[in-house]
Amino acid sequence: xxxTLLSYAALASLVHLATADVEPFLSYDINTIKDCSFWYxxxxxxxxxxxxxxWNISPETFSRWNPSVSLDCTGWGRHSYCVGVVAELxxxxxRTTSSSSTPTTTASTPPPVWTDHxxxxxxxxxxxxxxxxxxxxxxxxxxxxxxxxxxxGYQFAGAKAGTECWCGHYVEGSxxxxxxxxxxxxxxNASETxxxxxxxxxxxxxxxxxxSACTAAATRASTSTAxxxxxxxxxxxxxxxxxxxx
Numbered sequence: 001x002x003x004t005l006l007s008y009a010a011l012a013s014l015v016h017l018a019t020a021d022v023e024p025f026l027s028y029d030i031n032t033i034k035d036c037s038f039w040y041x042x043x044x045x046x047x048x049x050x051x052x053x054x055w056n057i058s059p060e061t062f063s064r065w066n067p068s069v070s071l072d073c074t075g076w077g078r079h080s081y082c083v084g085v086v087a088e089l090x091x092x093x094x095r096t097t098s099s100s101s102t103p104t105t106t107a108s109t110p111p112p113v114w115t116d117h118x119x120x121x122x123x124x125x126x127x128x129x130x131x132x133x134x135x136x137x138x139x140x141x142x143x144x145x146x147x148x149x150x151x152x153g154y155q156f157a158g159a160k161a162g163t164e165c166w167c168g169h170y171v172e173g174s175x176x177x178x179x180x181x182x183x184x185x186x187x188x189n190a191s192e193t194x195x196x197x198x199x200x201x202x203x204x205x206x207x208x209x210x211x212s213a214c215t216a217a218a219t220r221a222s223t224s225t226a227x228x229x230x231x232x233x234x235x236x237x238x239x240x241x242x243x244x245x246x
Contacts, residue, residue, distance in 0.1 A: 020055075023169060024080030029068040030130050030167075034153055036065065038084030048073035055083040113206035114146050114157070119182035120173050122198045127173045128158045128166035137163050141188040142203065150205055157203040159194035163187045171202055 020038040028039075040051055048069060052062050059071040065082040069075045120127045132152075135144040142157075145165035149157040154167035162184035176182065176199045186194035195201045 020083055026078065026080040027130060028080040029066065030132065030152060031067045032082050033065045033085060035085050035087045036082035037086040038082070039080045040083045041080050042076070042078055044078055048076040051081070051083065057083065112146070112150050114142075115204045115206075117171075117202040117204055119176040119179040119195070120158075120171065120200045120202045121176045122160065122200060123173060127171050127200050127202065128156070128168040130154070130167045132165045132167060135165050135188070138187050140165060140194060141186050142192050142194065142201070144188065145194075146203055146205070155205045157205075158200040159186065159203070160200045161197055162194045164195070166200065 020040050022038060024039040025041045026043075040055075042051070046054070052059060057065075062081075063069055063071055065085065068079075069081070132145075132148055135141065135148060140159070140163045142159055145159055146157045148165060149167035152167060154169060156168045156171050158166035158168070158171075160166060181196040181199045182201050183193055184196045186192050193201060
């Protein structure tokens with residue numbers, strides 16, 4: 001898939017992106033540019049300035065894409081960072097110069113439908129990648145967490161300890177051996193549960209992978225540990241993930 005994307009002339013200057021991924025594998029700043037196309041997973045092998053030079057990104061552009069990193073590289077850590085935005089490379093060729101345009105109307109998008117996947121353990125493999133600062137505390141409800149995750153571009157939401165909202169493009173780990181552990185009432189709505197002290201209620205938006213993709217993912221899960229967008233139920237409550245081709 002990456003070789004196909006990189007074949008476009010607009011990406012000629014990003015040939016080094018052969019070592020980047022189309023999805024982040026580490027945690028990342030929720031304020032990272034939403035249109036990010038390629039990610040660099042920083043496992044500590046390259047300093048910030050070297051990464052910017054490798055992908056020919058100016059300090060100003062890199063900080064705009066990755067607000068947690070300043071121009072002097074303050075904030076650089078073991079996280080995933082955006083190193084390519086296809087939309088910005090192709091924007092100039094697709095921009096129109098017409099001084100007038102006809103107003104258009106778009107159909108309203110129906111609200112997402114959420115599926116509760118049950119109780120997942122917060123063990124050595126953390127289920128989610130990002131914790132949101134809000135909703136939290138007394139504002140925490142399932143609906144509020146789902147809405148914020150969906151708005152920020154995440155397919156999965158996780159409610160933990162009654163007060164915490166987590167989001168992810170994928171979910172790692174396995175179901176809790178004690179589903180009843182997910183019994184903490186949501187601080188903002190005591191009639192519903194929001195996980196527990198060391199467990200998450202895992203919720204999935206309505207753009208889940210079709211069954212055929214889940215089947216294919218399950219058969220490949222044993223050959224790779226690199227997760228991508230998607231979640232499928234495996235045997236004994238385990239989780240099989242759709243994996244990325246490399």
